[in-house]
Amino acid sequence: MNAVRSPMAELLARQALPATTFVASAGVRAGERDPFVDAVLAEDGLSLGERHPRTLDDLEDDYFDLIVTLAPEAHHAALELTRSLAVDVEYWPTPDPTNAGSTREQVMAAYRDVRDRLKARISGRFLNTEAKKATD
Template structure:
């Protein structure tokens, strides 16, 4: 959003900003693409960001909707797996599900890549009205946004 103030705020004792971050979950259809989109929105001018799943599935329409609510588009997202990665030179892999954590540790066993586990609820497990389901996705979105800001800290100005 041009002209609008950037939504990131100072985090608490952020660590060094990695040059490349990979987010991973079970299907690359809800949590990891949401985290990828949020990270790109906040820090995309500073770091390369991608996402994968242990398996792949089309992006969940509720993800598209709750990200669109805050001005972020994920319509170009193409689901992929760890095996689909063309390059594995990430500084940090953030896993959002136990299954992705296991796969990331397996993949990085012989590499010098930091792996962090951020347990993240599965909004697809929520049933009820459409609004109740959307609220579960919003909660995951907001939780991931807060965790990303906390982990990566205040924004540096974009280079012009």
């Protein structure tokens, strides 16, 4: 629903990648902004600002070199969307933190885990690749 994992990934990728890299996130269904996302991003000095959840239909551009999906439903939708296009689709299984625990600290820990996994995955996929290209 473009409310938790995907907006986190979008913001973390925007922070890590060159400004010339187009990054956008969208969900299969419409969703509501999640305050826990704002809280864990604020711990890193980041903010989604006025950004609100978007669906695939809300995207202004439909040309991508790479689509990264974080949930099974999104992955299946991306494969269907791109079946006749020359687009790479990668699936990064990422846990849904919205069902984690009953205390605020348990929930925050789950959201932090997702944030940290996404940071590591973005770094490993894009930043280490760029560093390797520079030394080749």
